[in-house]
Amino acid sequence: MVADRIEQEILIDAPPEVVWELVTDPEHVGAWFGDAAEIDLRPGGDAAFTWEEGGTFLGRVERIEPPRFFSYRWARPRDTPPAEGNSTLVEFTLTPDGDGTRLTVVESGFAALARSEDEKAQHLAENTRGWTVELDHLRDYAARAGSPAR
Numbered sequence: 243m244v245a246d247r248i249e250q251e252i253l254i255d256a257p258p259e260v261v262w263e264l265v266t267d268p269e270h271v272g273a274w275f276g277d278a279a280e281i282d283l284r285p286g287g288d289a290a291f292t293w294e295e296g297g298t299f300l301g302r303v304e305r306i307e308p309p310r311f312f313s314y315r316w317a318r319p320r321d322t323p324p325a326e327g328n329s330t331l332v333e334f335t336l337t338p339d340g341d342g343t344r345l346t347v348v349e350s351g352f353a354a355l356a357r358s359e360d361e362k363a364q365h366l367a368e369n370t371r372g373w374t375v376e377l378d379h380l381r382d383y384a385a386r387a388g389s390p391a392r
Contacts, residue, residue, distance in 0.1 A: 257341070332348070
């Protein structure tokens with residue numbers, strides 16, 4: 243059976259209020275997570291994340307608790323609205339850590355995908371690698387942005 247979740251954590255040298263902007267404001271998200279983003283930041287709001295090479299993946303905002311928690315559900319395959327059996331839940335938890343922020347990202351729901359076990363395992367592996375790359379991009383972007391929300 244395929245694992246159900248990915249959990250990764252990074253430390254960002256910026257306060258939670260700044261990191262919140264980086265993970266919820268579409269202009270910032272599109273700078274570190276793919277190539278473009280649209281986020282209607284309210285529960286039930288639509289989201290879209292676009293990679294020039296990979297297409298657009300649609301999402302729906304689930305919960306927002308500024309500046310500590312943000313979650314959305316996103317679907318695969320691309321250009322498909324999230325629904326039961328085709329989507330996973332992504333949760334960002336921001337915790338103060340000294341002068342910075344510990345950001346924990348959990349993506350769950352892989353076991354419930356309406357796919358073969360091999361396809362679920364591939365999706366989990368791809369997203370595990372993807373989060374490693376994207377969170378490195380976020381850390382680099384935060385350092386270059388120099389606390390853009392201030």
